[in-house]
Amino acid sequence: MSTDVIVRHEDRRTLAMRITPEGVVLLLPQGVDANSEAVQAFIAAGLARLPEPEPPAGPMGRGALEALVDRWAKRLGVSVRRIRVQQMRRKWASFSSKGTLTLAQDLLLLSQDLVEYVICHELLHQRFPDHGKGFRAMLSAWLPDWEARERRLMAQVMGKRKPHSV
Numbered sequence: 001m002s003t004d005v006i007v008r009h010e011d012r013r014t015l016a017m018r019i020t021p022e023g024v025v026l027l028l029p030q031g032v033d034a035n036s037e038a039v040q041a042f043i044a045a046g047l048a049r050l051p052e053p054e055p056p057a058g059p060m061g062r063g064a065l066e067a068l069v070d071r072w073a074k075r076l077g078v079s080v081r082r083i084r085v086q087q088m089r090r091k092w093a094s095f096s097s098k099g100t101l102t103l104a105q106d107l108l109l110l111s112q113d114l115v116e117y118v119i120c121h122e123l124l125h126q127r128f129p130d131h132g133k134g135f136r137a138m139l140s141a142w143l144p145d146w147e148a149r150e151r152r153l154m155a156q157v158m159g160k161r162k163p164h165s166v
Ligand SMILES: [Zn+2]
Pocket: 020, 021, 022, 121, 125, 131
């Protein structure tokens, strides 16, 4: 699996990179060129801080997966109508507004705490569509080590490689 870098320009003063199950999101101040050398160096530095990829642990069975989704759906007060597992080329997961949670087959080979992070992240999107402050505050409340899990997850696809050009 590979990943894209999604570029967003915002009213902000600093560069930021968020590593999410939907890909790497690069937040730039208005007018800053994503292809500039400074921005590329910033991305490379962020990726260089990722941990080493972990060996496969799974695969997690359907029963265990459903139990985990069910537990998080109850905790977060979110309804999941359907769980779908399929090959995904550029994301670990997505969650539709109709309640279909789609997970990448490769995700189920990773350790359970990473699968759990992705589920919690995706289900929270039903209440917070973006990765703003509210979203991150809720993640921190439910999974205090979510940022470490996110880096471990991204290490699986990015490793120490150079990202695709944005
Ligand atoms: Zn997300």
